[in-house]
Amino acid sequence: MEKYPIGVFDSGVGGLSVMREIRALLPSQPVYYFADQAHVPYGSRQIEEVRSFSHGITRYLLSLGARLIVVACNTASVASLSSLREEYPHIPFVGMEPAVKPAAEQSLSGRVGVLATEATFHTAMYASVVERFARDVILLEDPCPGLVAQVEKGDLSAEQTRTILVKALDPKLAA
Numbered sequence: 001m002e003k004y005p006i007g008v009f010d011s012g013v014g015g016l017s018v019m020r021e022i023r024a025l026l027p028s029q030p031v032y033y034f035a036d037q038a039h040v041p042y043g044s045r046q047i048e049e050v051r052s053f054s055h056g057i058t059r060y061l062l063s064l065g066a067r068l069i070v071v072a073c074n075t076a077s078v079a080s081l082s083s084l085r086e087e088y089p090h091i092p093f094v095g096m097e098p099a100v101k102p103a104a105e106q107s108l109s110g111r112v113g114v115l116a117t118e119a120t121f122h123t124a125m126y127a128s129v130v131e132r133f134a135r136d137v138i139l140l141e142d143p144c145p146g147l148v149a150q151v152e153k154g155d156l157s158a159e160q161t162r163t164i165l166v167k168a169l170d171p172k173l174a175a
Contacts, residue, residue, distance in 0.1 A: 007061030009034040011042040015072025041148035042075040043117020054080035071095040078123040101133035113172035
């Protein structure tokens with residue numbers, strides 16, 4: 001099998017789960033992973049700034065020889081996939097899309113809770129996903145302030161993480 005280097009990037013470490021799946025499915029393919037720890041989290045930043053980071057990281061991964069780019073960050077995907085595909089039409093890009101479609105399709109109550117960054121909620125891609133797949137459900141959106149920082153610190157079982165999640169999820173579960 002021909003070597004087909006894959007570039008993967010995220011604003012932090014969340015994309016490592018995506019990289020693990022790539023390694024499991026394509027163990028012989030080289031994978032370059034870029035965690036943008038200098039700018040994490042992306043979710044509170046302006047879309048243009050996230051787009052700029054994404055283009056810079058893509059240029060770097062391409063300079064290493066990547067022939068496919070995986071944008072393993074929801075915020076970077078919604079901010080930059082379109083412009084990346086336009087700038088690099090010969091490079092395949094794979095991105096993350098908010099999971100509104102499967103949630104809307106599987107909802108028994110007609111209500112769907114969506115946890116995403118503030119930046120994600122204010123993008124054309126998110127609006128498009130909602131328009132295409134969630135017209136018949138009520139969306140209960142929450143940017144979960146502080147959650148990304150807790151995840152990036154690895155504090156998944158910390159009381160502060162639990163507090164953030166309870167505050168975000170309890171009203172949605174009640175609805």
